[in-house]
Amino acid sequence: MPKVLIMSDSHGLVEEVQRIKERHADEVDAIIHCGDSELPINVDVMSGMYKVGGNCDIDNRFNEENNFVIGDLSFYVTHGHLHDVKRTLMPLSYRAEELGANVICFGHSHIAGAELVNNKLFINPGSIRLPRGIVEKTYATLYWEELSDATVEFYTDQGIVLPDLTLTVDLSAGE
Secondary structure, three states: OOEEEEEOOOOOOOHHHHHHHHHHOOOOOEEEEOOOOOOOOOOHHHOOOEEOOOOOOOOOOOOOEEEEEEOOEEEEEEOOHHHOOOOOOHHHHHHHHHHOOOEEEOOOOOOOEEEEEOOEEEEEOOOOOOOOOOOOOEEEEEEEOOHHHEEEEEEEOOOOEOHHHOEEEOOHHHO
């Protein structure tokens, strides 16, 4: 069963990012950081991740977007500040459509949440440093066995699942 770890907006945290990576190291196929790490692109803790730059990242070697395939899902990752994500998901949706992505991972708003819109799964893992909307500092995982049964789980920075934020969706409808 493919599984992906998604985090964002860690704003300079190193030990916390490392702890989250280690916590899930044996169970995930990929790790995504949706920007605003505020760390150099080549720092050890960021190695092995799909990553993008955010509006607070000063290392200009980060790409603004990243798209790739894991298993049978096509991912599009961006921070979101260039797509007005605090107001609407429409520009992000259009860009994902151009790239053929069915999972969109982004940050910027620091608001944890996942939703299925027009057979595209939007995931904002929240922030492990400065959450908004809830008290808990969060990150997320996405796992699926079949496209008809994809699940997003949110965790506190301490690794505790937040069941009220869990979302299970059917991504096979658009096939």
